[in-house]
Amino acid sequence: MQTPLLQVKHISKTYHNSKGWFRHETVEAIKSVSFDLKRAHTLAVIGEAGSGKSTLARILAGEMSPSSGDILLHGQNLNDTNQRQRCMDIRMIPQRPSLSLNPRLRVGMQILAPLVQHRSLTPSLRQQKLYATMRDVGLLEEHADYYPNMLSASQRLRVTLARAMIVDPEVLVFDQTLSAMDITMRAQLINLLTMLQQSRGMAYIMIGHQLSMIRHLADDVMVMQQGEVIEFRPTDEIFESPASEYTQRLIYAYNELVQGPSS
Amino acid sequence: MNLLDIRNLTIELETPQGIITAVERFSLVVQDGEFRGIVGESGSGKSLVGRAIMGLLSNKWRVRADRFFFAGEDLQQMDVDEHRRFMGREAAMIFQQPSSYLDPIAKIGEQILEALPQTPRLNLAFWRRNSDRLEKVSALLHKVGIRDHKRIMASYPHELSEGLCQKIMIAMAIANEPRLLIADEPTSTMEATTKIQIYKLMAKMNQLRKLSVVHICNELETAANWTDRVTIMYCGQSVEAGPTQQVVEQPLHPYTHALATLIKRDPQRQMLNVMPGTMPTLQHLPTGCRLGPRCPRAHKDCIEMPRSRYLRNRSYRCHAPFNLEEKHANAAASGQTH
Ligand SMILES: Nc1ncnc2c1ncn2[C@@H]1O[C@H](COP(=O)(O)OP(=O)(O)OP(=O)(O)O)[C@@H](O)[C@H]1O
Ligand code: SF4
Ligand SMILES: [Mg+2]
Numbered sequence A: 001m002q003t004p005l006l007q008v009k010h011i012s013k014t015y016h017n018s019k020g021w022f023r024h025e026t027v028e029a030i031k032s033v034s035f036d037l038k039r040a041h042t043l044a045v046i047g048e049a050g051s052g053k054s055t056l057a058r059i060l061a062g063e064m065s066p067s068s069g070d071i072l073l074h075g076q077n078l079n080d081t082n083q084r085q086r087c088m089d090i091r092m093i094p095q096r097p098s099l100s101l102n103p104r105l106r107v108g109m110q111i112l113a114p115l116v117q118h119r120s121l122t123p124s125l126r127q128q129k130l131y132a133t134m135r136d137v138g139l140l141e142e143h144a145d146y147y148p149n150m151l152s153a154s155q156r157l158r159v160t161l162a163r164a165m166i167v168d169p170e171v172l173v174f175d176q177t178l179s180a181m182d183i184t185m186r187a188q189l190i191n192l193l194t195m196l197q198q199s200r201g202m203a204y205i206m207i208g209h210q211l212s213m214i215r216h217l218a219d220d221v222m223v224m225q226q227g228e229v230i231e232f233r234p235t236d237e238i239f240e241s242p243a244s245e246y247t248q249r250l251i252y253a254y255n256e257l258v259q260g261p262s263s
Numbered sequence B: 001m002n003l004l005d006i007r008n009l010t011i012e013l014e015t016p017q018g019i020i021t022a023v024e025r026f027s028l029v030v031q032d033g034e035f036r037g038i039v040g041e042s043g044s045g046k047s048l049v050g051r052a053i054m055g056l057l058s059n060k061w062r063v064r065a066d067r068f069f070f071a072g073e074d075l076q077q078m079d080v081d082e083h084r085r086f087m088g089r090e091a092a093m094i095f096q097q098p099s100s101y102l103d104p105i106a107k108i109g110e111q112i113l114e115a116l117p118q119t120p121r122l123n124l125a126f127w128r129r130n131s132d133r134l135e136k137v138s139a140l141l142h143k144v145g146i147r148d149h150k151r152i153m154a155s156y157p158h159e160l161s162e163g164l165c166q167k168i169m170i171a172m173a174i175a176n177e178p179r180l181l182i183a184d185e186p187t188s189t190m191e192a193t194t195k196i197q198i199y200k201l202m203a204k205m206n207q208l209r210k211l212s213v214v215h216i217c218n219e220l221e222t223a224a225n226w227t228d229r230v231t232i233m234y235c236g237q238s239v240e241a242g243p244t245q246q247v248v249e250q251p252l253h254p255y256t257h258a259l260a261t262l263i264k265r266d267p268q269r270q271m272l273n274v275m276p277g278t279m280p281t282l283q284h285l286p287t288g289c290r291l292g293p294r295c296p297r298a299h300k301d302c303i304e305m306p307r308s309r310y311l312r313n314r315s316y317r318c319h320a321p322f323n324l325e326e327k328h329a330n331a332a333a334s335g336q337t338h
Helices: A053-060 A083-089 A107-118 A123-136 A141-145 A153-165 A183-200 A211-217 A235-240 A245-259 B046-054 B080-090 B108-115 B126-143 B149-153 B162-174 B192-208 B220-226 B244-249 B254-263 B325-333
Strands: A006-019 A023-037 A042-047 A068-073 A090-093 A171-175 A203-207 A220-225 A228-234 B002-015 B018-031 B035-040 B061-064 B067-070 B091-094 B180-184 B212-217 B229-234 B237-243 B309-311 B314-316
Touching: A006 A053, A023 A053, A023 A068, A023 A220, A023 A228, A042 A053, A042 A211, A042 A245, A053 A090, A053 A171, A053 A203, A083 A090, A090 A153, A107 A123, A107 A141, A107 A153, A123 A141, A123 A153, A153 A183, A183 A203, A183 A211, A183 B254, A203 A211, A211 A235, A211 A245, A220 A235, A220 A245, A228 A235, A228 A245, A235 A245, A245 B192, A245 B220, B002 B046, B002 B212, B018 B035, B018 B046, B018 B212, B035 B046, B035 B192, B035 B220, B046 B061, B046 B080, B046 B091, B046 B180, B046 B212, B067 B080, B080 B091, B091 B162, B108 B126, B108 B149, B108 B162, B126 B149, B126 B162, B162 B180, B162 B192, B180 B192, B192 B212, B192 B220, B212 B220, B220 B229, B220 B244, B220 B254, B229 B244, B229 B254, B237 B244, B237 B254, B244 B254
Parallel strands: A042 A203, A042 A220, A090 A171, A171 A203, B018 B237, B035 B212, B035 B229, B091 B180, B180 B212
Antiparallel strands: A006 A023, A006 A068, A220 A228, B002 B018, B002 B061, B002 B067, B229 B237, B237 B314, B309 B314
């Protein structure tokens, strides 16, 4: 049997918040979460505010480490790989793409930044890589010389995407990136992600409550509540027969929204 | 009756680089008791229209129209303050991120009390007036579906969810018994379970209290099922308007057509049929039709800006609309051509 691209095994995270001098409070943000993600597959993670979704995203992207548990990529434990390599393998697209760009730096430089940090390439190869990646996400070569404020919101999103993809990651994590997006931009992004998934075999983890988008892109949906996984099933099943109470309320509300008042 | 009657509303902004036209010849008629949607992408001018109606635009904006009437009153005959006061009585507006419109350091109960109309009931002794007003507050909260009014009234905004805050904004909005509610993306940051509560609340107010609603949003998917009529905006213009169901099922304008295609879900996972590119900025508008560079139906006539055309209860702004050939034929057969 083929090893899944990503294996998450019993990861937990406990935060220690100090409350005054002697007291402190421990919060178990996620409790023994496990799942597998195959190549060219998409997993959506939904759940109430504070259910641990963003903590999970940040652990996956290597921004913090779990209190316990293992993450394996191609069967290799990420605790053993060096930090640099893992930051290239799993990349996160932030919640507000536009805010994550430096307004005083040309777009091309910003897309290249992770590559400069991570790899030794000749300038000409680097240039080629830049243009190829920009083409992939639907930007023009001339955009490399622009500053972020000269681009539209959707082009800026493409820039953050290009910046994540320049190091050829295998997994992209979207943390609520897609919730505040206009319909045409969202549709363009769906197409772009589908295409990249087909051509490069990338896997996606989508965090957030954009249900139309989840329905279109995700293969599986994982539902979290108070740090635990309460449901993990294929997308169609979740939409047809949600099991947990939280999921039922969410899906019924969604159906009512897109079908109109039931009168 | 026409509650709101706007013809060719133009909203311009003076900038050091010259005058920018953010909303151009925009028309909107809202009937008494109507649930109207205005759908457009970010930057299409939806919020400007809403704020112009309320008289809330600052003096760097120039607003003019061929007709700008509310409930039979000519808003252009009023000065800024009169306009604002008049609309403040007749209408109310709610926004995205309701918590940022509430005072963070005052209890909810106090804030709603302040929103109550200042009409002292002189037949009541002064100590009764206060309890009378408190009863009004709890009655308002009940109307927006909040049962545990005691707890809510004693809370501060940060202690409540966005959904609850939005309900409180709606309670304050209806305190004056307005005839129109302008809701500017009241739910766009909420998850489905909260969203539906706000939609249901607006629909209920609309039906029970004959409150007209202008619901501004950036997606057709939900507006499609909750509004009676819809106006689609692109780049500061109304590109199509009409009864929502007709607009969604038989769109005339290519832009509406693209939006409508996106919401007809296809069980097969595949590429969506979406327009390329993005909406141009107001500083770089194409000549002629503003959709031109992105439009699959563009042809040589389109270098000329299309005017709004009217066909029965619908309007559109395009030289080569979809779904019209048959319609024209039918209309001609029944002698109804305009
Ligand atoms: N204060 C301002 N100064 C300069 N331009 C502005 C200002 N406010 C709005 N605009 C411009 O006017 C146009 C319409 O803005 P408006 O806020 O009405 O858009 P919208 O359709 O409500 O968008 P959104 O969905 O993002 O709320 C936009 O192009 C915007 O850039
Ligand atoms: S006028 Fe021409 S370019 Fe504009 S929407 Fe119609 S067909 Fe497209
Ligand atoms: Mg707006």
